[in-house]
Amino acid sequence: MELQHFGHEHPLEFKSEGMFEEEEKEKLPSYNCYMCRKSISLPAYFCRHCDCTCLHETCAKLADQEILHPMHSAHPLKFTTLAQSLRRCDACWQDFSGFSYSCPKCNLYICIECALKVSNRRIIKHDVHQHPLTLVKMEKSSKCCACDSLMFVPNSDINTPSYMCTTCSFWIHEECASLPTIKGLEDHDHDHPLTLAYQLPLEFRRYNFECEFCREVLKPSMWVYYCGRCRYFVHVYCLSIHVRFGSRIDYYHYDAEAGPNDLRLPCNDVFDEMIKPVMEKRMKEELKLLPEIKHFSHSHPLILSSTLPVENEKDTEEMLCDGCIQPISTPYYTCAECKYMLHLTCANFSPERLCHVCDYGHFSTLKKFRNELGYFYCSWCDTKGNGFFFDCEECRIKVHFNCLIFSFGEQMVYKLHKQHILWHARSYRQSPSMHCHACREEITSSNPYYRCRCGFFLHQWCATLPGAVKHRWDKHPILLMHPPFSDHPDELYCEVCEDEIHPKTWIYHCRECDQSFHPRCIPRLGKDGNVKFGSTIQVANHEHPLRSVRKSRYKSSCNGCGTKFNGGKAWECEVCRFSFSLCFACVCHAIDPSYVLPVPHD
Structure with missing residues (x-):
């Protein structure tokens, strides 16, 4: 059978698979159809006169000019x-x-x-709809039932071809109707093939999952490509943009490389690997190693020591530097009369040597907070602290020493996102598109955070989480883990608060004991992570001094309002063998009677 095709001067001969010798079949992959420029497949049309001139049978059906x-x-x-x-x-x-x-x-x-x-596809039958769909040109504004984007551009003769159901109001882009059920992501940060779902699968609707490209929360009715093993979801529209314009990461690429002085996270020792290098670079002076010093932050002389006195487990947990509130390391300065400690590096800090210009151009100085309760609220991270802080009297703001020190290291590289550098920044207005990749929470106004131009964000607190911690409920080191948790069950629960853990958030996990924890449920990392406990206070309604503790006695409650501590912080009397305890609210009320006590919980 011959065909005189308008695209070629010679007649074309129709050939099927049985009309070729084995040697000729081996050469076929190197032949391309002269119309669509794709590899030839049988049956097809071939020219006797011109070598390698061939035409797909499907392309030949476009015989009308x-x-x-x-x-x-x-x-x-x-x-x-x-x-x-x-x-x-x-x-x-x-x-x-x-x-x-x-x-x-x-x-x-x-x-x-x-x-x-x-x-070939003017009328099709698609699995997503019960009626036949007809290929038409859109004449009105409507949204595609697959990708939720507009199918008609007003005042334009050029519109995307779409399929319409003539029985009911169902519209879908022709491109969406042709999507493959399995698709891979080339040059991207996910290795497994993705499966097309015509709606968000039921087993994933209990969480608010986001599209990995646009970071918007998924609507249950929209089509998605997903990997159930990794909880990885992508809108079909976002994936089509990826296919047309290339990788999302390449699209936001910029020529920045990590330098030798850039921070590399996560680290196991925040002081040695983050604070100390940044401060030594900032001060540009050698540290003074004197046997005894007088420091602005303490009323007694500080003596240089190279040994750590350990009496019990609580003392070990609270052996923190009173400046940066990080575990103490030798050599260090300590007070012979009380348990005041400072790192060698922190002891070299002074208001004269370390100052900062605040956001509004004011001069802020380094201070040590002193009041009866012994803590303040940081204006950046909105958590309590009782270590060093920077104070701007004109703006009436106080910033944790660590919050500002981390901002001095302007860029860093995180192991989970090592292809790009992360830059330190602060948010001055709330943006719904800025969500932390670790905790999935919004980055709110004034929060310090790290960002990448590809849309990767981390709270400063989340970025500086140590790679391993200890907990009194587990004798093994608890490691920081990032999703996906492919070797763990679908449901994870925190051992402290007993709440279910979102499968896309970072967790601490002990492999030996198979125990998981929210990072904020680890006492040393939670909302009181910048507070050093162990100080004492005298209140009017008790004869003995009370000592602040990070972890209260088992099943203890406040003797003032009856609030249960649930193992959290409290003020305890050591003389009474811990039979008397007060919550922080009752202590505030005892010091200042105008303080309004909260309603106690059962």
């Missing part, structure tokens, strides 16, 4: 031979060369592959 396309129904499209230079198809947005169909009046071009789709 003019076709009507629903994307551009105003004029017929004519068969056109393009130059070898690339041109973008107005239907699929892919670059092509060679033959096409075009409208000279509107300067519109459609590649052969898109023209074939129209010829």
Whole structure:
């Protein structure tokens, strides 16, 4: 059977698979169809006179030199031979060369592959809908039932071809109807193939999962590509943008490389690996190693020591530097009369040597807070602290020493996102699109955080979480883990608060005991992570001094208001063998009777 095709001067002979010798079959993959420029597949048409000239059987069906396309129904499209230079198809947005169909009046071009789709798929039956769908041109504004994007652009003759159900109000882009059920992500941060779902699977609707590209919360009715093992979800629309314009990471790429002085997180020792290097670089002076010093933050002389006195477990947990509230290390300075301690580096800090200009250009100084309760609230992270802080009297703000020190290290590299540098920043207005990659919470106004131009955000608190911690409920080191948790059950529960853990948040986990913890439920890392406990206070309604503790006695409650401590912080009397305890609210009320006590919980 011969065909005289308008795209070639010689007759073409139709050949099926049985008409070729084995040697000839081996050469077929190197032949390309002269219309669509893709590898030839049998059956096909071949030219006897011209070597390697062949035509797909499907491409040969476009024998008419003019076709009507629903994307551009105003004029017929004519068969056109393009130059070898690339041109973008107005239907699929892919670059092509060679033959096409075009409208000279509107300067519109459609590649052969898109023209074939129209010829072969004018009416289809799709799994997502019970009725047949007809390929039409949109004449009104409507949203695609798959990707939720507009299908019609007003005041334009060029519109995306779409399928319509003539029985009910169902519309879908032609491109969405042609999506493959399994798709891989090339040059991206996910290795497993993704499965197409016509709605968010039921087992994932209990959480607010986000699209990994646009970071918007998924709607249950929208189509998604997902990997159930990794809880990885992508809108079909976002994935089509990825296919057209390349990798999301490459699109936001910038030429910045990590330097030798940049922070590398996570670390196991926040002081040695973060605070100390940044401060030594900041001060640009050698540390003084004197046997005894007088420091602005303490009324007694501080003596240089190289040994750590350990009496019991509580003393070990609270052997923290009173400046940066991090575990003490030798050598250090200590007070012979009380348990005041300072790192060698922190002891070299002084208001004269370390100052800062606040956001509004005011001069803020380094101070040590002193009051009866012994703590203040940080204006940046909104948590309590009783170590060093920077104070701007004009703005009436106080900032944790650590919060500001971390900002001095302006950029860092995180192991989970090592392809890009993260930059330190602060948010002055709340943006719903800025969510921390670790805790999935919004980055609110004034919060310090780390950001990458590719849309990766981390709270400063989350970014500086240590790689391993200890907990009194587990004798092994508890490691910081990042999702996906492929070797763990679908449901994880925190051993402290007993709440279910979101499968996309970071956790601390003990592999030996199979125990998981929220980072904020670890006492040393929670909202009181910048507070050193162990100080004493005298209240009027008790004869003995009370000592502040990070972890109260088991099943103890406040003798003032009856609030249960649940193992949390409290003020306890050691003389009474811990039979008398007060919560922080009752202590505040005892010092200042105008303080309003909260309603006690059962």
